[in-house]
Amino acid sequence: MKICVTTASGVEAVTKREIYKLLGVDAPAISGRLCFEGGWDEIAKCNMYLRTANRVGIILGEFKAETFDDLFDGLKQIAFEEFIPADGKIIVTAKNVLSKLFAISATQSISKKAICERLFSKYRITTLPESGERYKVEVAILKDHVTVMLDTSGDGLHRRGYRGLVGEAPLKETLASAIIQLSVWNPSRPLADVFCGSGTIPIEAALIALNIASGKNRNFDFTEWKCFDKSIFDGVLEQAIAMEALDKEVRISGFDKTRVN
Ligand SMILES: C[S@@+](CC[C@H](N)C(=O)[O-])C[C@H]1O[C@@H](n2cnc3c(N)ncnc32)[C@H](O)[C@@H]1O
Incomplete structure (x- = not known):
């Protein structure tokens, strides 16, 4: 599969380093996206461990589209049925940048129609109940080039699961981690954030120091999918817990x- 890790613009180098450290893969970074070949194991690990990534996606297809007919036909060629079952709840988002197709809501609705038609013909049905698990499909058009990505993460990876209430304008957890990783701090040094607000920087530093995986306390869409073997995720989670260093003394305030x- 072609895996695509998305990250904030300006943070690509940090995410690239994280991917290299995790998988030994030197992924090229282009406009907030780092793409490389891999399987479900790599998808599970990226979701579990990448502290600065926004999402982990699978590129389902790429093609050129200058008209809505091109978009519809291109999408109908993609084998969505390899991932999305007949009862999948399909959510389509669209991004149009510097392209002849610039209407986001029309791109969204035409894309959804094409995906549904593909699934109607493959499953020999006439309606999709959408009563099952969530499948988020992103249709991004940049300079008339369409990239179709299936989002494996679901909620953005900044949602670590440790924050119940989201306070007023806290720093995103992914960005806080990037700041820490770009700083001179390492777990053997003290860290004090004297304007800590809701504490994102100290919390993210503590996760790094104690080797607690950023995705350990949250859910991901892909773990509920029928096309995914849940035992792969269980293995990754088990390994993440085994590598924690909770007894380590840290000086973070x-x-x-x-x-x-
Ligand atoms: C932008 S917020 C920090 C957000 C934080 N990084 C987070 O993740 O929630 C800035 C914080 O600085 C605090 N602050 C401002 N002036 C301060 C001062 N003189 N002493 C201590 N804290 C101060 C504010 O109360 C606010 O919570």
């Missing part, structure tokens, strides 16, 4: 003038 719940 956060302060703020106001109390943040």
